[in-house]
Amino acid sequence: MWLLKRNAVKPLIIIQATLMFSFIQIIVPYSDVMVMPFVSLIIWGTAMMKQAQTNPTKLIGLLTFSLSSLAAYLMKPSAIILTIAILIGISLHFLQVKFTKKNVLAYGLSLLVFLLIFVCGIKSFNNFTYHNDVVKIKHDQGQPANHFIAMGITGNGAWSPEQVNTTNRMKTTKERSDYSNHIIKKQLKKQGIFGMIQFFIAKNYSNTSDGTFGWYRGDGPYTDVNKPTKNLIQDIYYQNGKYYKDYSFVAQIFWILLISLIIFGIGYLSEFSQMLRLSILGGLTFLLIFEGGRSRYLIQFLPIFLTLAVLSFDSAKIMIKNIASTIKLTLQKDH
Template sequence: MYQLFFKFIQKSMWLITLFWLVVVAQELGHFPRLFLYSLAIVLVLLVQQKEALVKAYRFAMAHKKGLVFIAIVFQLVVIVSANLLVRRDAAVVITGALEMIGEESISNYLTRNPNNLPVFLYARSLYHLFGFSALWVLQLLGMMYINGTAYILYRTGRDFFSQQVADSLFSLYLCLLGFSPYVIQTYTDITSLPFLAGQLYLMVALLKEEQKANQRLCLLGLVTAIATVFRPTALIIVIAFAMVLFLKGKWKKFVHYMAVFVASFGLVFAGLTVAIYHQQEVTIVRDETLAKSLTTFINLGLTYSGTDQEDMKEGLLLYVEPDKREEYNNGMFATENELKEIKRRLRSYTALTFAQHLEYKLAQTLYDGSLNWLYREPEDEKTPLVSPLYAYTEKNAFAEAVRQTIIQYDGKYYHYYQVVKQVVWLLVAVGLFAAVRRYRADDTLNFLSLAIFGGLLFLMIFEGGKTRYLLQFFPQILLLSSLGLVTIYQKERKL
């Protein structure tokens, strides 16, 4: 059963990563031709100077603290130069937590979107401690989360694989997230990262080593409970871990590990859930007709792009009386309405159009090396939280150059930043393809492949269609890619 199941996962991942490689490479073709030709010439010159490139990489890896320091300076420059800090849903949550909008507004929003209540309470607790300065505390914590995750991932590679894997994992992560504008986004994407990385570290440790199992399982339960409060998809990697143990057929070990983990996780998660349910910071109307649920996100996932909120709402409004359709809390999220709309959407697809929908949704999920960063000018955004520092940097030439190159998706020079990210993302796709090219009876490789497969399957069933959603599976994606890249490098050195 172990071999049959994981050979199926390996073949599936081979097809998915090949598709991933193709869509990422195709996206490079959308950049200006002259720009691409120049990039190609630079890459050819770098390949010709391979030994010098290897020496430069080794020098950089020998000075990781220096790289992290440069990344921190980069992040501070982005924070100071930013014209807006958060947008859309995140902006409503943060402005509500900082009492910048009315109590009724944030109450209505969280009644409809209860999944954002934990991050609201997290930000509100900081507001109680620091007042409006909590806005900058959130930024500081965001920097700690991003850079702390880099350390956890590096230790995962070094402690359980090799120095080469650790260096590759550290480099890919730092290029994609350490040097990125995501540091200003104080939302669950960044907040959950160190907990997700901690999950990965502990699970790999449990697969690789027998000692300290109970301590690691208890800590895994704690970390998973916190991660699940912010990101329920943190449970997907737990399912993959459990399936590896189960299919190995070592029943005593499976029962032992699951019993300790479930006890630890259940205790912490139950405590957090009860505390959140009985919170007194904001009024939440407990009515299933008013709140988005799992069926809402299945419904949203069935829109053609997988993320078309307006299309989803238009469909649900068909089941609401015409005179109530303009009301915010009009009961359109009733389970009965959701199920009717899901059935209607499924009937509207043919086998061909449903396959095209999945292909488009998967491509939109995988293609973008800038990880779906879409900040624009504040006046073009919905409910933006404009940075208090913008009044001082609005006319500063350097800050404006940072905004036009790194922060604003529609900036004059943003494509320079974007193409660098796309090249790194292409490297990630190459590593993933190499890692799953053939089946190996390796528990860790199979665990990582299954965890990523499960994450992508989740995004195909529920809301998907944005590369940003891969951030919740980033630790396992980058680790598997690093294993593949090191395999390529070792084979090339032998030749």
Template sequence: MLSKSKRTLFGFLHLVLLLLMVHWLYTSVVYLQEISNIAIFIAVFLFLLTWLLRDRLKIAYVWLIQHKKGFLIGAVICQFVMMVCAELFIRRDAAVVFKGAFDLLKQSSITNYLSRNPNNIPLFLYEKFFYVIFGSSGLWVMQLLNILYVNLGAVLLYKLSQKHFSQKIADLAFVFYVSLICYSPYFYSMYTDILPIPLITLQLWWVLDLLKADDAVISWKELLGLSVLSGVAMLIRPTTIIVMIAFWAVLFFRGNWKSFGKIAMVTGLATGFVFAGLNTAVEHQSVVPILKKEGLAKGPLLFINLGLTDMGHNQEDMKEGLLAYIDEDKRSDYNNGLFKKENVIKEIKRRLKEYGPWGLLGHIYYKQSLTVAEGTLGWLYRDVEYEKTPFINPLYEPLTKNNGLAKWVRTYFLSIDRPQYKYYEFVKQLIWIVLSAGLVGAFLKRRDTDAFNFLSLAVFGGLLFLTIFEGGKTRYLIQFLPQIILVASIGLAGFSKKENT
């Protein structure tokens, strides 16, 4: 009975994911129009040319695979060049957190910000640690660590794919990861997108190890290691729990209740204990004063409300809606109870009623389209004059302001306001389209294995989270890219040869 239910459930899941991936492919192609009116025609011509010259393309791809180390080293060099040449280094919320951690803001300012946004306290403490140890040089230490994190993710994903799938899938996953993430300036932005990537990849690796192992010889050390890792990762990005939920779901449908009970209990309790311990430590930190008053801090429900705004991340629309529940004479007060739970619930109900069933479906479709659209992963760095809270690269004034190479890098790769940025954006979008084609291919064929079902759930869980909570930015997919890239690589590998999944 359970086996039949499992087959039916995962069959339905794969059908839903196939529809989502077809939409992803369609959206990524249509987005070419946002880059240029003729971008779609150029892309079609290039793909046709690629098909006609596929034998030469295969030779070029084989050469690239034979020089993987050089490909990654080239990415590291590009990362250093981008880091040095950038003018705008850190923007928006990330800049506020950084400036507060490095004592570049008044304490009252960072206190007010973190009291409103307590989800950013772990990032603040992380950055403050490096400031205390290294002073202003802590910025460069963290940047070097970011370079380590992003490139370590490539190595781990490659080794994981080699071990659990095939060399062909490992090569594809490596090329996708390095092309999309390593050849990108995202690492220096100081968001929490890059930091957890190697942890997420290790999560996937250890879960796949455990799913592959015989129930009688489960490694309890690996279980505890996975739990500790997941607890730490959750502090950085709570969405990493989705990997564990997918793991527990696959174990449940195996039908071995004794094994499921032991593993779920050990990993659930250990992960919860580690996360709760770290979260408690953060809540009781004394590095920066935090104001705790009703309706002051943004809670989880608020991000559901934010997800119901037109784009799924419209902060101004979200605040404007909530202000309707606040007396006019108190609306300008710092602590006016704007984010009280009852206000947020009322606003969620109002938005849902205003949408109606069909309007909500339209909203979800639009939000999902924004989420999966951009091959640049939603890079939004504009010229400095358009930024509200910029932190300028300390190397800009003394070193790169008038440097020709630095100007060229900023113009073609770092500022979306420059028309020349379209070339880089176009190349990234072509890679994104191929990735989305791989995702479609992965679900065209029935792959009823624990490993693939686990990855499917991990991808679906991420998309579902961005549908319910704040979404509508491709940047939010970075935290789910390891599993997305794996699934796409499986799909592409299956186009030409039956792969081992």
């Protein structure tokens, strides 16, 4: 964070300290949680590329960005949304600089290094996956992408055991794809344009509203609520704990404050902050279209929210003060 904005370090420490208390989902070994370090490294690598003064340091940033993007994609493909947003931002910046030989060479070589690492990494991983002597994987037994779209527009847009069990009984990926296409067409016809708009509004609320990020909302493993708690930690984080409701309340307040910083800090318009905003919009759009329905899926994008919130902190304070002053003046005029 010091690379991007020095005076953002203090609010970052405060927000991270609060997050350590409220983010109990960190103990769940799921891909949403496990991909977070790579998302953070993508942000760090980008900051190094943009802010470093020497070429060796910029190269370290580029390698960090490229390798972290590869790792994030292999672990959680949707996490690559941040990389896409950054590449769009860099491309737009390239169009604004002078087309000198030095600039074209620098941007061109950087893109080449990224593509070599990313594409070769994916091809190597796939080659190992399908040509190893340990675990045999059949090409035509995977779930197609439209399977997750079908779940994303059915019910409340969350994981559907019924659809999963149905597709698992099918023999090939093509059968599963045809079945998912049937579900998608059926839902679109049933809901209509205005019905889908209403559905997406409700789904976005489900995707973003829970400050505990799905703790005790079907994302286990959880303890037996019939067993009594034994210590303070259990009293706070177990659903039958003495202070569990207090914890949920504090976590929700923290999440509201974090989102408020981003909203009120809209006046902070650096190139990097715009990349982060674009990635958040991309992530929210992805969760609307594909399987979602729970705030747990936001965890993979949490480093983006956190970084944007602390970068926007000063702008948010100014806007809040201006709003408060305007309200105060209005009330004084009325009296």
